[in-house]
Amino acid sequence: MKPTSEQINDSLAPGCENNPQNKKSTLPQPGTAQGGCAFDSAMITLLPIADAAHVVHGPSGCAASMWGSYGSLSSGSTLYKIRFTSEIEENDIIFGGAKKLYKGIIELQRRYKPAAVFVYSTCITAMIGDDIEGVCKDATQQTGIPAIPVHCPGFIGSQSMGNRVAGEALLEHVIGTAEPEYTTPLDINLIGEYNIAGAMWNVLPLLEKLGIRVLAKITGDARYKEICYAHRAKLNVVLSAKALTSMAKRMQKRYGIPYIEESIYGVEQINQCLRNIAAKLGDSEALASPRASADLQERTERLIAEETAALDEKLAVYRSQLQGKRVVLYTGSFKSWLIIFAAQKLGMKVIATCTENSTEEETARIKSLLGEDSIIQQDSPEEMLQIINENQADMLIASDRFQDTALTAKIPFLNINTDRNHPYAGYLGILEVAKELYAAFYNPVWSEVRQPAPWNAEV
Structure with a gap:
């Protein structure tokens, strides 16, 4: 279902630039997309889902917007690196491009067998009124492969709005549609880190040493299926993209998953992040035993001490020169x-x-x-x-x-x-x-x- 203005406004923080309570007018203003539009940021948010196909329903120029210039890395599938577009032309603007989009999705699913297909609207296709919602529904029924509409024409607002629209698409069409094989008391979701240059791979081993399992990554180096069962995590950890805090708030309201906002950039920040994750998991009902909670926090402090000592030793030579x-x-x-x-x-x-x-x-x-x-x-x-x-x-x-x-x-x-x-x-x-x-x-x-x-x- 296409997100309503009320749903989007409810997800905005009181201090957000896009919150209508902070503006005299809620209508998009000329120039609000300058430097990055909602379409760009929606793709930045969802493109790292590596085993999905991403289709831009619009002119071919829009398809060239993010690919190749954003260094999100994958440890497996590289399907997300292929550019798919319906390549809307003049005749399609006059007669509509929905049929062309449907045929393209069917052929894409036949040839590449993606885990899912994300379909992004653009300014032109939104203005001519193409029903990507209906196209995605028909394509899903025809092939059995989920097709997810993302209503993100660039003119709806700035980058933070696009992040939120992408989060709404995951909440409405993906999260909660599958169940994991098993769960543990130490399952968490990492939200808002896109694995630029492999940044997430510096953090995952630390969590593994603590026995903490990352159930879903939203969305750096993610797989579609893991996002489907993200609703079974015990904690959401919001990292770099604070615009997705609204998504964590909605998951807390809908599934009862608490969330914390952390950073993994900087020594004190990663230390605090690990401590807060351990403390929050220790306070949850999943770790009913006080002893288990104490063990987790003790392991965390020991890991922090080991890592910071090793880092200080390696930094000494650079510190002496800088x-x-x-x-x-x-x-x-x-x-x-x-x-x-x-x-x-x-x-x-x-x-x-x-x-x-x-x-x-x-x-x-x-x-x-x-x-x-x-x-x-x-x-x-x-x-x-x-x-x-x-x-x-x-x-x-x-x-x-x-x-x-x-x-x-x-x-x-x-x-x-x-x-x-x-x-x-x-x-x-x-x-x-x-x-x-x-x-x-x-x-x-x-x-x-x-x-x-x-x-x-x-x-």
Whole structure:
């Protein structure tokens, strides 16, 4: 069933930018999709379901939107990497594209035998009124393979709205449709981590050492079937994508599954995450024995002590080379926190950062971590260059669009973005960040950059 505006609004947090209570008008405004639309973020959320086929019902250009530029990895099936589209053209806009979509799904299911098919609406097909709900229902009856409609035309709102719509699609059509072979008192779901560069693979072994089973991953390196029985978990752990907190709230209301919001980026954060999972599972009715709860928390503390000691030993060599270095940071989302925590662990000083897409609470937290003398900057290369020069910064960490700024300032530059090849989660992630900081800072190219050009050198 297509989610109603009431259902979507109920899932929004009171402080959310899309909550109509915070707006004078609930109608989409021009430009709200700039920098990423609801369609993009819905695909970001669901595309990591690796054994499913993902069909874009729209122009072929929309199908090229996310594939290839988002580094979500799979440990098995690679079906999710294939681009499927109904390739809507002018005649389809006039006469409708529903029949074309139905035939395409039937052929796809015959040829690839996917575990499921996710069908995404786009701006054009939503405006002409194609009934993807009915098409998916008919295709499911014809083949027996679930076809799930995702109502995510780009014009309905920003990225966070697309995340929520994707979560609603899973709640309405997937979660609760199958049962696991067995359950344990230590079953959890991980929600909102998309396994970019294999980040989740740094965390799963830690949970396995504690005897905690990840029943469903929503959605990094996920399989369709495991999401179907996610309703049998004892705890939901919401990680990077806070927009999916609304999904956890709905599961708590519908299935009685408690949830916690955690981070796996940063040493103290992963420590706290493991502790909170153990404490929450220990308080649940599934672990009726106080002794079992105490054993779980004791194992957790022992694992944290072992991992942090091993990490400190490995970081020592990098700390000796990077301690005292001054960094200017311009990254978005969780990456800012990751670099701040890693820099503090290495004895580096972040002298300036940005608060793009940050709430007032997050901005206040950044200032408390960096100190009142820290600089909060805007999206301006000129301002950034001035800050670098005035504060004698040693390194710039930003997206590739600021690489010229680093070259102008003649300081080392580290590009950190979603198309990265290294996972930054867990204890191993901090070590990876340290390696990259060291490699960038001591790259010999920077000593060459600081030399005068041969034609300007004194004879």
